[in-house]
Structures are given as structure tokens and as C-alpha cells.
Amino acid sequence: MLRIDGYRFFFFSNEGWEPRHVHVERGAGTAKHWLEPVGVAYSSGMTVPELRRATRLIELHRDYILERWYEYFGT
Numbered sequence: 001m002l003r004i005d006g007y008r009f010f011f012f013s014n015e016g017w018e019p020r021h022v023h024v025e026r027g028a029g030t031a032k033h034w035l036e037p038v039g040v041a042y043s044s045g046m047t048v049p050e051l052r053r054a055t056r057l058i059e060l061h062r063d064y065i066l067e068r069w070y071e072y073f074g075t
Helices: 048-073
Strands: 002-004 007-010 021-026 029-035 038-044
Touching: 002 048, 007 048, 021 048, 029 048, 038 048
Parallel strands: none
Antiparallel strands: 002 007, 007 021, 021 029, 029 038
């Protein structure tokens, strides 16, 4: 869906029933962020700076990510 600075942002198709969120991968690290409001749901293997950068990128591109969410899940 979106790639920026080595971060990959994506959805899982079976999670449309959950509150709006996006998954992030960078290297071996992963995280899940809520979109409304933006916040970390969980992370594994990401350093604090990587997680902080992922959060900032989501904040900057939140409208785009939410548009993709609505297109994909319809809710």
C-alpha cells in the first residue's frame, strides 16, 4: 500500500472489523498503529527511533492511509 524510507505500511484483509489501524514493517521489526487517534497498539523488534519515525510517517500520511482503509474495507 505505502512504502517510505524503508518502512512498509499495509493492512491484513481479515481485520476490517477492528478499529482503523495500519501495520508497519521495517527490517525484522513490526508494529501496529491505531489511526484514530494515531498511537502504537503493539510493536516487536523495532527500536525506539524506528517506532517514533513510523508514528511520525503515519501522522504525516494519515489521510492517505484512511482513504485506502475506506476503499479496502468500506467502513
